[in-house]
Amino acid sequence: MSEPAIRLAILGLGTVASGVVRILNGPNSPVSCRAGRSFEIRHVAVRDTSRPREVEVPVNSLTTDWLAAVSDPEVDVVLELMGGTTIAREAVLAAIATGKHVITANKALLAEHGNEVFAAARKAEVCVAYEAAVAGGIPIIAAVGRSMTGNRIVSIEAILNGTSNFILSEMLGKHRQYEDVLAEAQALGYAEADPAMDVDGTDAAQKLILLTQLALGKKVELKDFPRQGIDTLELADMLYAEELGYRVKLLAVARVVGQQLEMHVEPTLLRRERAIAQTDGALNIVELEGDAVGHLVMAGAGAGQMPTASAVVSDLVDVAIGRAQQTFPQLNLWQDDSGLTVMSADQIQRRYFLRFNVEDRPRVIAEVADILGRNQISLASIIQHEAPEVDASENGGVPIVPLVIMTHRTTEGSIRAAEASLAQLSTVRAPHVRMAVAD
Amino acid sequence: MSEPAIRLAILGLGTVASGVVRILNGPNSPVSCRAGRSFEIRHVAVRDTSRPREVEVPVNSLTTDWLAAVSDPEVDVVLELMGGTTIAREAVLAAIATGKHVITANKALLAEHGNEVFAAARKAEVCVAYEAAVAGGIPIIAAVGRSMTGNRIVSIEAILNGTSNFILSEMLGKHRQYEDVLAEAQALGYAEADPAMDVDGTDAAQKLILLTQLALGKKVELKDFPRQGIDTLELADMLYAEELGYRVKLLAVARVVGQQLEMHVEPTLLRRERAIAQTDGALNIVELEGDAVGHLVMAGAGAGQMPTASAVVSDLVDVAIGRAQQTFPQLNLWQDDSGLTVMSADQIQRRYFLRFNVEDRPRVIAEVADILGRNQISLASIIQHEAPEVDASENGGVPIVPLVIMTHRTTEGSIRAAEASLAQLSTVRAPHVRMAVAD
Known part of the structure; x- marks a missing residue:
């Protein structure tokens, strides 16, 4: 030496x-x-x-x-x-x-x-x-910046916030409500004293921005794409998703669709069989798709002292050897030559999970289905369980029941238009729940 | 340029x-x-x-x-x-x-x-x-050689042969026998005309040797560690494993245990919940454990034209930039300073799956259990289903039934000693089946 x-x-x-x-x-x-x-x-x-x-x-x-x-x-x-x-x-x-x-x-x-x-x-x-x-101990920057150089990367799907994922896993595993788990996560030191950036999706969105710039050569701002956190999520909707065969995760997505870049960070339903759906606790996972390599999955500790330190030290060794100095100028960080424009939220196409609180009266389902249909939204499945016994003093004795709908593929624009019409129905109570469904 | x-x-x-x-x-x-x-x-x-x-x-x-x-x-x-x-x-x-x-x-x-x-x-x-x-499109050499430099790697568990994994997935998914699936895999081009190196574990063992040298600084020869392929595996045993909550995979393992290196490539039972157990078809997966980063999982196409070409091109870009020239001299390829000795097969400790074909007579289970017990092997579970109706002309009218045993943790030496004694029992028919169980 x-x-x-x-x-x-x-x-x-x-x-x-x-x-x-x-x-x-x-x-x-x-x-x-x-x-x-x-x-x-x-x-x-x-x-x-x-x-x-x-x-x-x-x-x-x-x-x-x-x-x-x-x-x-x-x-x-x-x-x-x-x-x-x-x-x-x-x-x-x-x-x-x-x-x-x-x-x-x-x-x-x-x-x-x-x-x-x-x-x-x-x-x-x-x-x-x-x-x-990005993603703590998972060497995703190295994978994208150095190992996938023979590829055009066309898609990134990831769980990038360990705190949110820990909270979701606890909610589902122990049938607990969000506020309850958050308080425990803070007590245990998993969540910051001010957990806002973690649970509102900002942290995951920032990491997605870095990955997208490196992988796709496109610099995107936080304001340019839809972002929603887990802080308004209810356990009930996670359980309806399970009933349908799906798991809810805070999913970060950047995907090339023609000349457009579809990008969002939101609670998303994923088929339970997928590796990403089975990533529990504070783990992170990144699924990349490259045109040559196909699908590549990397999972590991997304935060924590030693995993993150491991990533810092790998960079330090890279600098000591002189590799980082060679890598940095070759990365896709200089200009936007991707030719991509960020897709507007209304154009995003996928399936949706919707939950409305409706009056348990004749014709309510028909009215809701009719409005969806007039917005070119077709239904894949519906769950409405039998109404519980109701206290006649509330709501004039009419029970309010959850109506859960899984749509076929549609645009977010159509969903929003339908939501505006549904808000006019006297039999549908605000607020309702809307979550994206991954393919 | x-x-x-x-x-x-x-x-x-x-x-x-x-x-x-x-x-x-x-x-x-x-x-x-x-x-x-x-x-x-x-x-x-x-x-x-x-x-x-x-x-x-x-x-x-x-x-x-x-x-x-x-x-x-x-x-x-x-x-x-x-x-x-x-x-x-x-x-x-x-x-x-x-x-x-x-x-x-x-x-x-x-x-x-x-x-x-x-x-x-x-x-x-x-x-x-x-x-x-190693592992086709998965950038595992880069991860081990460059990204985990802040770690002592203590364990590698991997599926490194896509052909074997494809065959196992087909056998289990479609309840087909080994020879039948192999013939189809050859017809489809997944398996070589001479698939011996794939299905007898040699290919996976060679890849494990390369990973072990890089990750642990220890050069091991093929002859130094136990290796078994999938070519003698029966569907029946895969189904018994499922009944017990496990999936059979051709697992390559290198693990530091004190100053010893435990290393083997064998059909192994893995709990069905594990990511590695759920890796199906021609995919590869590598799970690493480093002392700083903890568990890191990488999965993707382990073979195939474009995934493998993607890996070659990543090396080519590394050489073009000058990175590979800096990386290579720093890798753990020069001397064995690991201080590790390869553990002898008899010393390996783990649980085992055993299947004996026994005569369906009184006291047979007791005899088998007694011999296992005398070799300090205790039983975790036993499956013996009711005997089918038997043709009285065969075996003097005594039905032969499979007796499946899952042991608690023991050494391979104890298992082998017990096997030698069991071979003496007139009520136990050769051959029997022994598979390792991963923790």
């Missing part, structure tokens, strides 16, 4: 950064051997240097001065593991401007400011590596 | 090589763009230049003189896609000796002569890339 050590500045010393330090500090760590070089932690920038830490870092490396850390000419690589999109953006740009390679796990930063960051890195002839930003 | 073209010599123009040419020739192929260079096919060495071909290669590139093709100083990269271990070995060594990088899909060559080939390449400062040699 005659090569000089790689000198690191680490921004943040939270869960993932501590995991990285743990791997680098490990007894007989295989990492230096595989990199052909050793690693030296020069700076660790934190908010509070006096806080106790779960890992040991070199004496005097702790600092609150992130700018000095990233600007130090004796640093080779900056690991941005602080999160957020303000200081993280400034720090990454400062690191790039002073000639450092950057490794980041920050999907929000890259989804929002990726173009700026990537362009700056390209200009400065440094690289930005971000394996840890 | 100012860089000069990469000049290729392709050895063989069979299924995979034609797929590679198809990708390189494709209209608006993304490959050159991703490589930053174009590719030029200089030579295609074949046995018969007059045979009609399914793809177009440059005029005058076809030759029978493989030695001249690989030795041409104007060639940069040799693609060894001819198969076999005699001429392929000579050609690869000649290519390396004259300074060419080599890309190969030949698992037999590398499993048998890998040390010689890798050492020659290291000495000549060229690289040998072999993504296509």
